[in-house]
Amino acid sequence: MPYARTDGIVAGRLDADTLAGNFGDLHPKLDPHEALVAADRCYFCYEAPCVTACPTDIDIPLFIRQIATGTPEAAAKTIFDQNILGGMCARVCPTETLCEEACVRETAEGKPVLIGQLQRFATDTLMAAGTHPYQRAAETGKSVAVVGAGPAGLAAAHRLAMKGHAVTLYDAKAKPGGLNEFGIAAYKTVDGFAQAEVAWLLKIGGITVEYGKDLGGAVTLGALREAHDAVFLGIGLGGVNALAAEGSDKAGVDDAVAFIAALRQAEDLSALPVGRRVVVIGGGMTAVDAAVQSKLLGAEEVTMVYRRDAQAMSASKYEQDLATSKGVRIIYNAQPVAVRGNGAAREVEFAYTRSGPGQFDVTEDTFTLPADQVLKAIGQVLDDAPSGLEIERGKIKVDAAGRTSLPGVWAGGDCATGGDDLTVTAVAEGRDAAEDIHSTLI
């Protein structure tokens, strides 16, 4: 029976009960009492800073007041009006760098109103009722192709369907959800929430889904433009950056994105192999999600190594603290030089760096970490963008309304320029592009 100190990449380091506990809900839903206590703390600010900080401009003081006055379903409607994936965003948004960082009670007491958890309370309450709060407008006779059933595509599809357009939603995978389904730590979205949310969203009607249809393969942009009045691309970033270190082709060196996707799709976590000593390279949310989940799967030692300092890390302080609280060690200012091992990875050599604003140097000072599994989380890139689209800094170039360089083609989410690569930003971009498509078609 394998355990934490079993060498190599093996499954079953922890028993099923321990795994179930480890991968339980990070922040369980507030109960009604907790929600009322939390809601009471909101000051109902004027032109509230939390709203300004929200990429989807949810009227946060209003929905919290609606919770406080005993109408959580109305609160949910306030949220969904701006963000149809408000349920997922309540779970995965880095609120500590968005609404809750801006909360005046963070300024006042260092304890913001629990906006994310209140949002989940409201959206879960409405979604648990099984009803869908929107109705489609009369059919417009226009059809729109939405490519990618991730946050951007889902938000666009819902808004377009609501406006009365006939939407066909394509996704390369067999399941919808995009990163919500394949790319976010399991403990942030338990109990199949990503799929339940899509099923609930599709209740709007008017959306035909075509799964297993990848752009450039089963469908082409040219054909979509022919067949539809407009096309929205929310195809995400399908590729990953290569690791520029000697030996990075050795066995045991994997993409963190693939590791997380496999974990999210695993029926049985105890059948999922993980290394004894895992080294995660990178400093973003994907790196944290991969590192923490490796630890939760039973790896003995998990080390995250980031080439710049803590301030530069794109994972928030909260995420870094989460990682260290789960037993992940974080090494700042080091980058990999070589992966060593006889066929399979055995250790990684790193060189310390010096970094600061506008400064980055690799030093001669090196160290070595034993590793039987190396997870690369050094950024995702746009893979195989359809030809004819103007690309800027590796992404599909769009204007403020989401229009690409091709007439009739819009794009949003991680694949497009503008905004951070966050679920909530993707939702805002999908929604806004849908509005622009609507005003263009009508």
Place this chain on the structure above:
Amino acid sequence: MANLSTDFVGIKSPNPFWLASAPPTDKEYNVRRAFDAGWGGVVWKTLGLDPHIVNVNGPRYGAVYGADRRLLGLNNIELITDRPLETNLAEIKQIKRDYPDRAMIVSLMVPCEEEPWKFILKKVEDTGADGIELNFGCPHGMSERGMGSAVGQVPEYIEMVTRWCKANTRMPVIVKLTPNITDIRYPARAAHAGGADAVSLINTVSSITSVDLDSFSPEPSIDGKGSHGGYCGPAVKPIALNMVAEIARDGETAGLPISGIGGITTWRDAAEFLALGAGNVQVCTAAMTYGFKIVDEMISGLSGYLDEKGMTLDELVGRATPNVTDWQYLNLNYVAKAKINQDSCIKCGRCYAACEDTSHQAIAMNPGRVFEVIDAECVACNLCVNVCPVEGCITMEPMAAGQTDPRTGKVVEPGYANWTTHPNNPSAKAAE
């Protein structure tokens, strides 16, 4: 530590904190716990004639909450004691014997005839109680039977019953007044005329706390119906403070001892009642909300305050009364401006919303959510201070004489000038 012992109309108690006549003083068990906890005295829950009354068998209380479900107001439809008279009398006698240093006042309510009063006064005197309080305040139930506030709303009845009591007992007589009248001075004057040793106020305010929006019953609901109850707790404190002050500064009742009641929750509340002229205070809702232990905070807070001020309790009583005046005598030469302390401001913008939407457009919202008062518009209404969630962040700063008020363009005059001499007042008298 300041000496908090008081002598209120000859009734001595180790501190000025009495429990008001109410459920906490209904029976021996509770009162023993109260005295063990340190309360200076109790006013025993109102006694009546046998056969004793009955209470409803459903909810007796309704509530109004503030943030975090803090109880701000409580109403009740409970009546006077629902236990036999002799049971109460025996317990009162035993308690007074066991706690001789504490004040034991007995609240009474019997029909408006002299005989029942004579009868019950004799019974109470036999217990060794220190005094009586006439319940002319209860606004629900008993008032339908011609007692409680039905008496308290008719000054002639107050005077008559007070006179009967003074004639039939050696015990000090405290008359408890109802706030459910238009001018508290009239019942107070009537009590004074009848020979009352003191008045106590306020009793509860007639109220419906809420309506169930599914059953459409007022709360508290008894089988789908509700009846107006008596409202008390922090929400009624401002009403009570004003009424205490009105009696304290009325020429006809000035000097009449007052036992202050109404939403007293902390030592500060108590000190405010004392400063406005109450000789002691009575507490109920705060004890019902937090238990008897709150008296520890009241004692430590009040004695600490008196020590800090170098003041005796007697010196505090009535200290603020002379500062209660009519509007017409307020100094119109006093000009203040709101000032927002940027260091403590948390940028919620509530002052801005309040001023911009509902007041004088005297706060600017500058880039970076920097809120600043526009002196040329500020009338010093104080609303921004009141809605600001941070204590002390916004203050009212008086302007010095000789400065020009940018709102009016007028120089702030030194000295005092009020409405009686203001040129806009048609009945102004020229200064002599």
